[in-house]
Amino acid sequence: xxxxxxxxxxxxxxxxxxxxxxxxxxxxxxxxxxxxxxxxxxxxxxxxxxxxxxxxxxxxxxxxxxxxxxxxxxxxxxxxxxxxxxxxxxxxxxxxxxxxxxxxxxxxxxxxxxxxxxxxxxxxxxxxxxxxxxxxxxxxxxxxxxxxxxxxxxxxxxxxxxxxxxxxxxxxxxxxxxxxxxxxxxxxxxxxxxxxxxxxxxxxxxxxxxxxxxxxxxxxxxxxxxxxxxxxxxxxxxxxxxxxxxxxxxxxxxxxxxxxxxxxxxxxxxxxxxxxxxxxxxxxxxxxxxxxxxxxxxxxxxxxx
Amino acid sequence: xxxxxxxxxxxxxxxxxxxxxxxxxxxxxxxxxxxxxxxxxxxxxxxxxxxxxxxxxxxxxxxxxxxxxxxxxxxxxxxxxxxxxxxxxxxxxxxxxxxxxxxxxxxxxxxxxxxxxxxxxxxxxxxxxxxxxxxxxxxxxxxxxxxxxxxxxxxxxxxxxxxxxxxxxxxxxxxxxxxxxxxxxxxxxxxxxxxxxxxxxxxxxxxxxxxxxxxxxxxxxxxxxxxxxxxxxxxxxxxxxxxxxxxxxxxxxxxxxxxxxxxxxxxxxxxxxxxxxxxxxxxxxxxxxxxxxxxxxxx
Numbered sequence: 123x124x125x126x127x128x129x130x131x132x133x134x135x136x137x138x139x140x141x142x143x144x145x146x147x148x149x150x151x152x153x154x155x156x157x158x159x160x161x162x163x164x165x166x167x168x169x170x171x172x173x174x175x176x177x178x179x180x181x182x183x184x185x186x187x188x189x190x191x192x193x194x195x196x197x198x199x200x201x202x203x204x205x206x207x208x209x210x211x212x213x214x215x216x217x218x219x220x221x222x223x224x225x226x227x228x229x230x231x232x233x234x235x236x237x238x239x240x241x242x243x244x245x246x247x248x249x250x251x252x253x254x255x256x257x258x259x260x261x262x263x264x265x266x267x268x269x270x271x272x273x274x275x276x277x278x279x280x281x282x283x284x285x286x287x288x289x290x291x292x293x294x295x296x297x298x299x300x301x302x303x304x305x306x307x308x309x310x311x312x313x314x315x316x317x318x319x320x321x322x323x324x325x326x327x328x329x330x331x332x333x334x335x336x337x338x339x340x341x342x343x344x345x346x347x348x349x350x351x352x353x354x355x356x357x358x359x360x361x362x363x364x365x366x367x368x369x370x371x372x373x374x375x376x377x378x379x380x381x382x383x384x385x386x387x388x389x390x391x392x393x394x395x396x397x398x399x400x401x402x403x404x405x406x407x408x409x410x411x412x413x414x415x416x417x418x419x420x421x422x423x424x425x426x427x
Numbered sequence: 428x429x430x431x432x433x434x435x436x437x438x439x440x441x442x443x444x445x446x447x448x449x450x451x452x453x454x455x456x457x458x459x460x461x462x463x464x465x466x467x468x469x470x471x472x473x474x475x476x477x478x479x480x481x482x483x484x485x486x487x488x489x490x491x492x493x494x495x496x497x498x499x500x501x502x503x504x505x506x507x508x509x510x511x512x513x514x515x516x517x518x519x520x521x522x523x524x525x526x527x528x529x530x531x532x533x534x535x536x537x538x539x540x541x542x543x544x545x546x547x548x549x550x551x552x553x554x555x556x557x558x559x560x561x562x563x564x565x566x567x568x569x570x571x572x573x574x575x576x577x578x579x580x581x582x583x584x585x586x587x588x589x590x591x592x593x594x595x596x597x598x599x600x601x602x603x604x605x606x607x608x609x610x611x612x613x614x615x616x617x618x619x620x621x622x623x624x625x626x627x628x629x630x631x632x633x634x635x636x637x638x639x640x641x642x643x644x645x646x647x648x649x650x651x652x653x654x655x656x657x658x659x660x661x662x663x664x665x666x667x668x669x670x671x672x673x674x675x676x677x678x679x680x681x682x683x684x685x686x687x688x689x690x691x692x693x694x695x696x697x698x699x700x701x702x703x704x705x706x707x708x709x710x711x712x713x714x715x716x717x718x719x720x721x722x723x724x725x726x
Contacts, residue, residue: 152577256467
């Protein structure tokens with residue numbers, strides 16, 4: 123771009139570009155930035171009738187109430203536990219699937235498998251859970267089979283003990299295929315000459331995987347882990363909202379559903395906002411921490427250092 | 428079929444079959460539930476009774492459930508609502524996103540850094556659910572159509588993705604257009620958009636799927652007006668939760684009918700929410716492989 127233009131000149135030159143940005147900025151100001159200001163409700167006794175400007179200040183009362191509520195700690199525990207289980211069980215699957223797919227020589231077979239495994243990513247949670255209900259629920263295909271063979275029943279969908287495994291499996295079913303995309307791209311970026319050179323030097327398939335494939339994937343794996351850790355408090359909200367009724371809050375209440383049920387269900391807006399703010403702050407700290415961790419391993423993380 | 432490189436070991440029987448079994452298993456896990464749902468929606472009452480519920484092998488096929496579903500006023504309204512929200516919403520989202528992405532795509536343009544930061548902040552910081560709800564209801568959004576569309580109309584991630592594509596459009600083309608006296612509007616319309624159709628199609632699909640699948644906005648802003656619910660909310664209420672449909676006294680969805688098993692009617696609603704995806708998917712899906720998405724993942 124031409125240097126030396128005064129800011130007025132640049133403003134005049136880029137006028138149309140700025141006009142183009144206006145609608146998006148307006149939407150963000152209203153629906154993203156105004157709610158950030160609305161976070162002050164967490165420090166008030168917010169009453170919709172008196173409004174944001176005139177509601178009484180509560181100081182940290184809402185947080186005090188939050189931290190003495192056993193249901194809040196239950197939801198925090200559930201969130202962390204579900205996040206952890208899904209991290210351990212979910213995370214390796216797209217990596218392995220990507221390596222398997224990458225080793226399929228026939229392009230047609232590979233494209234077919236990719237098309238099939240990407241598809242559930244586009245299903246809504248309502249749809250996915252309805253399908254799971256039909257397969258594993260009390261009246262579903264699994265129990266239909268168990269009953270017809272006199273094996274008793276096993277209602278997976280409303281069992282709190284196995285709920286963590288169930289939601290992880292649902293997550294895998296819906297998103298693992300889609301998660302393959304990034305890893306496939308990283309695999310495609312590995313120089314094939316490396317494999318050839320290694321093979322000529324006598325490295326077998328496993329050694330090549332260990333010394334070439336995995337190091338080639340390292341950057342993406344670390345990035346994905348950072349994102350995943352940063353989102354540790356954001357386990358799928360809709361997924362739990364839909365299933366909370368069937369399983370009960372002991373297993374299915376997470377921070378987001380807690381904020382929803384207390385904030386909107388019981389119209390205790392300030393308490394809900396406090397729970398939301400707690401979650402946002404911890405999430406930011408997690409992203410920051412995970413990103414630092416990535417940098418300390420010499421990886422890029424969210425951005426290049 | 429691409430050739431196996433000469434330096435690679437010949438495939439072993441064990442290795443090949445382990446790979447085949449794993450990938451085959453993955454396919455089955457995805458496809459079998461869909462097969463069962465579709466087949467049950469197409470099955471006769473007799474077939475469902477014989478199977479004791481869901482049908483796994485074809486045994487009497489009928490389209491009765493679909494005929495009945497499409498004459499049901501609740502489902503018909505819901506289908507219409509879903510289609511209108513999806514189409515209107517996608518158009519709004521695309522117009523706003525494309526304009527914003529192009530507006531930010533020229534490095535060194537006035538204020539573009541500041542606005543970019545403004546956008547990116549919203550990816551990491553949010554006011555949270557309750558304050559957003561209070562803002563929307565404070566603006567009078569409760570029970571309004573716009574409350575289902577505008578609060579989530581743009582995704583910053585999608586805008587950044589579009590932006591990185593527009594920014595990589597050959598500068599010679601843009602400069603040529605500018606020398607010819609084209610304004611930025613002209614360049615966007617006749618240079619950028621025609622050269623970025625693949626990425627635009629993918630982003631439009633993302634938005635459309637988001638609108639088609641959304642149900643939480645309805646739960647927040649329109650929970651009681653069942654005659655204005657979109658399909659996903661009908662699916663949640665009448666199929667997933669088994670609530671009786673209005674006008675059917677003391678009976679679950681489809682209970683009042685005699686010709687069709689209620690189960691196949693429910694599964695027909697499931698299939699109905701799937702159909703638009705399955706129609707659009709093949710047109711866009713080929714772009715997923717071409718690296719349209721991966722470019723943006725690293726910012």
